[in-house]
Amino acid sequence: MVSLIPQPHPRERRIIFENISRPGWSNDIETYLAHGGYEQLKKALGMQPAEIVDAVKAANLRGRGGAGFPCGVKWGFIKRDDGKPHYIVVNGDESEPGTFKDRYILHNDPHQLIEGILIAAWALNVNLAYIYIRCEFPHAAKIVWNAIKEAKARGFVGKNICGSGFDCDIYVHQGAAAYICGEETSLIESLEGKRPYPRIKPPYFPAVLGLYMSPTIVNNVETLCHVVHILRMGAAEYAKMGTPGDGGTRTMCVSGDVVRPGYYELPAGAVTLGELIHDVCGGLKPGRKLKAVIPGGSSAKVMRADEVYKIKTKAADGTMVEKEVAMLDVVMDAASLASVGTMVGSGGVMVMDDSRDMVWALNNLNQFYAHESCGQCTPCREGSLWMSKVTTRLLTGQGAANDPATLLNVADNIAGRTVCAFGEACAWPTQSFLAKFPEEFAALAESK
Amino acid sequence: MTSEATSRQADQIPADLLAEIEERITHYPVSKRSASLPLLHLWQNHFGFIDDSGIEWIATKLELTPVNIYELVTFYPWFRREAAGKTIIRVCRTLACAMAGSYGLREKFCEAAGVDVHHESHGFGHAPPTSPDGKFSVEFVECLASCGTAPVCLINDELYESVTPEEVPSIVKELAAG
Numbered sequence: 001m002v003s004l005i006p007q008p009h010p011r012e013r014r015i016i017f018e019n020i021s022r023p024g025w026s027n028d029i030e031t032y033l034a035h036g037g038y039e040q041l042k043k044a045l046g047m048q049p050a051e052i053v054d055a056v057k058a059a060n061l062r063g064r065g066g067a068g069f070p071c072g073v074k075w076g077f078i079k080r081d082d083g084k085p086h087y088i089v090v091n092g093d094e095s096e097p098g099t100f101k102d103r104y105i106l107h108n109d110p111h112q113l114i115e116g117i118l119i120a121a122w123a124l125n126v127n128l129a130y131i132y133i134r135c136e137f138p139h140a141a142k143i144v145w146n147a148i149k150e151a152k153a154r155g156f157v158g159k160n161i162c163g164s165g166f167d168c169d170i171y172v173h174q175g176a177a178a179y180i181c182g183e184e185t186s187l188i189e190s191l192e193g194k195r196p197y198p199r200i201k202p203p204y205f206p207a208v209l210g211l212y213m214s215p216t217i218v219n220n221v222e223t224l225c226h227v228v229h230i231l232r233m234g235a236a237e238y239a240k241m242g243t244p245g246d247g248g249t250r251t252m253c254v255s256g257d258v259v260r261p262g263y264y265e266l267p268a269g270a271v272t273l274g275e276l277i278h279d280v281c282g283g284l285k286p287g288r289k290l291k292a293v294i295p296g297g298s299s300a301k302v303m304r305a306d307e308v309y310k311i312k313t314k315a316a317d318g319t320m321v322e323k324e325v326a327m328l329d330v331v332m333d334a335a336s337l338a339s340v341g342t343m344v345g346s347g348g349v350m351v352m353d354d355s356r357d358m359v360w361a362l363n364n365l366n367q368f369y370a371h372e373s374c375g376q377c378t379p380c381r382e383g384s385l386w387m388s389k390v391t392t393r394l395l396t397g398q399g400a401a402n403d404p405a406t407l408l409n410v411a412d413n414i415a416g417r418t419v420c421a422f423g424e425a426c427a428w429p430t431q432s433f434l435a436k437f438p439e440e441f442a443a444l445a446e447s448k
Numbered sequence: 449m450t451s452e453a454t455s456r457q458a459d460q461i462p463a464d465l466l467a468e469i470e471e472r473i474t475h476y477p478v479s480k481r482s483a484s485l486p487l488l489h490l491w492q493n494h495f496g497f498i499d500d501s502g503i504e505w506i507a508t509k510l511e512l513t514p515v516n517i518y519e520l521v522t523f524y525p526w527f528r529r530e531a532a533g534k535t536i537i538r539v540c541r542t543l544a545c546a547m548a549g550s551y552g553l554r555e556k557f558c559e560a561a562g563v564d565v566h567h568e569s570h571g572f573g574h575a576p577p578t579s580p581d582g583k584f585s586v587e588f589v590e591c592l593a594s595c596g597t598a599p600v601c602l603i604n605d606e607l608y609e610s611v612t613p614e615e616v617p618s619i620v621k622e623l624a625a626g
């Protein structure tokens with residue numbers, strides 16, 4: 001099933017993964033209740049809904065699904081008393097390569113998620129919520145479904161929750177192996193039983209028009225879990241764990257060429273990339289040197305080990321100064337990664353050492369995007385396929401001298417010209433690999 | 449459509465499947481159409497694939513036209529219009545697993561399970577490459593969200609983590625016996 005939970009590293013602060021790290025932890029409701037489970041729901045039901053939304057805003061919680069939108073701001077779009085039905089849809093599609101945090105929550109701590117959903121439901125006047133889980137997690141779907149039944153039997157789900165008069169039902173909905181269903185409007189179409197083509201924007205937010213054309217909040221699994229801890233700790237205390245624009249802890253999924261890959265939970269901004277790789281993850285394999293890191297899921301722009309970034313920061317006297325920051329000194333929080341041209345995304349950190357061929361790595365990702373494009377828009381459908389064809393032919397010695405230029409041209413003509421952000425997601429790897437490792441592409445193109 | 453009445457899946461729905469279908473539809477009080485995907489899952493789990501009669505039956509059940517269901521079956525990689533092996537071995541192909549040797553792993557699984565290693569094409573309703581005895585299918589899939597324990601594969605409902613090429617023959621042997 002799910003592999004054993006490694007002991008936390010001393011630098012970690014486990015909030016989301018606190019329960020599942022306990023010795024003897026089990027995912028049933030008795031265990032959850034014995035550790036203070038559903039107390040925050042009871043507290044929430046005694047609060048004004050607006051107080052909860054304000055707390056989430058003050059906590060500086062950013063969405064953990066990839067886009068990093070401030071959660072409280074998103075919730076603020078819902079007009080609680082507009083007379084329309086409202087929905088919550090939980091995004092448990094977890095398909096971004098490099099990301100593997102939600103699977104642990106779904107398998108090992110489903111009640112944490114359910115409690116978070118119910119707090120959100122009360123705050124946003126929602127009586128019906130769906131948890132969308134990718135079908136490649138068959139056990140997770142059963143576990144979460146069973147947890148919902150347990151919670152219902154205890155009066156936490158369904159009618160008149162905890163005697164408050166508030167009703168909310170929750171159901172599990174399984175996907176069918178399409179990455180695009182992680183995109184929130186595709187997910188909604190999928191849940192409506194339609195072919196899951198992402199919706200044309202505007203409206204930009206499902207909070208305006210979402211499921212069944214009603215105001216809908218789509219949140220990632222982990223995001224909703226954080227809400228429980230915002231209530232438990234208080235917004236100020238929670239926010240203090242992170243950086244000013246990025247509150248709380250961040251789960252980081254590290255994969256690739258490190259000694260101890262796995263998931264870790266650290267206060268946002270608590271470590272640099274170098275500390276994450278060398279201290280927390282035990283460094284690189286013996287005799288190997290770091291070459292590249294993709295810091296936030298496969299769509300995040302790649303970073304090169306010997307890069308030095310010039311970033312503008314505010315000095316103590318308030319003036320803007322330019323500072324040089326080596327790649328390993330970049331701080332792991334949303335603003336810092338954005339300032340060096342990449343993103344914290346979904347928290348999937350993929351590490352590559354000097355044994356890796358960058359054209360090979362990009363080709364692997366290009367094949368992923370070519371397979372997963374929904375095909376609705378021409379630049380993405382054709383472009384993702386061509387990027388994959390060009391990197392494949394470069395690797396097999398069939399490339400043309402101008403292939404690097406062709407590749408860039410294709411990528412540049414996708415980003416910004418599509419219905420959904422998959423366009424950027426598939427163009428960014430090609431654009432950044434070409435920018436950061438031009439010599440490897442040139443060598444293959446010229447060897448022709 | 450063209451198949452004989454006796455082999456139509458829609459003529460062979462057992463009572464417990466029907467009950468499960470009815471119950472599942474109640475999860476979607478706002479729109480029955482939302483039950484399309486769940487019904488396709490229930491159908492494929494029971495029959496192994498989805499034939500024309502299944503598409504028509506589900507459409508009728510949900511008050512839709514068959515194309516509303518057909519367009520789902522042809523979009524999602526999970527659904528098949530023909531039978532696959534009894535055991536489906538899905539090896540993760542994506543970056544972390546590829547770095548950890550998943551391409552070699554897929555070949556190993558093909559060899560051990562008697563599946564044509566050069567036959568990769570599937571999808572759009574076709575079953576993944578299957579052994580002649582119908583016991584195994586082996587296919588590549590994209591990231592299974594377990595990159596920290598790469599390489600991984602999903603064998604029927606079970607996730608196998610940190611799989612080494614050496615253990616492939618014994619895994620397949622065990623599956624064949626069970």
Ligand SMILES: Cc1cc2nc3c(=O)[nH]c(=O)nc-3n(C[C@H](O)[C@H](O)[C@H](O)COP(=O)(O)O)c2cc1C
Pocket residue numbers: 062063064065066067068069071091092093094095096179180181182183184185218219220221223224420421422425
């Ligand atoms: C192509 C694509 C794939 C995505 N996949 C996921 C996913 O697997 N899980 C997820 O939570 N969000 C995913 N997202 C982000 C969602 O669209 C959405 O922003 C998110 O679920 C909102 O929740 P949050 O604000 O709590 O992060 C994806 C976005 C795109 C463009």
Ligand code: SF4
Pocket residue numbers: 180197198372373374375376377378380381418419420421422423
């Ligand atoms: S950008 Fe790609 S995935 Fe998104 S809607 Fe267009 S074709 Fe589909």
Ligand code: FES
Pocket residue numbers: 097098099540541542543544545546590591592593594595596598599600
């Ligand atoms: S790359 Fe294989 S599980 Fe993510």
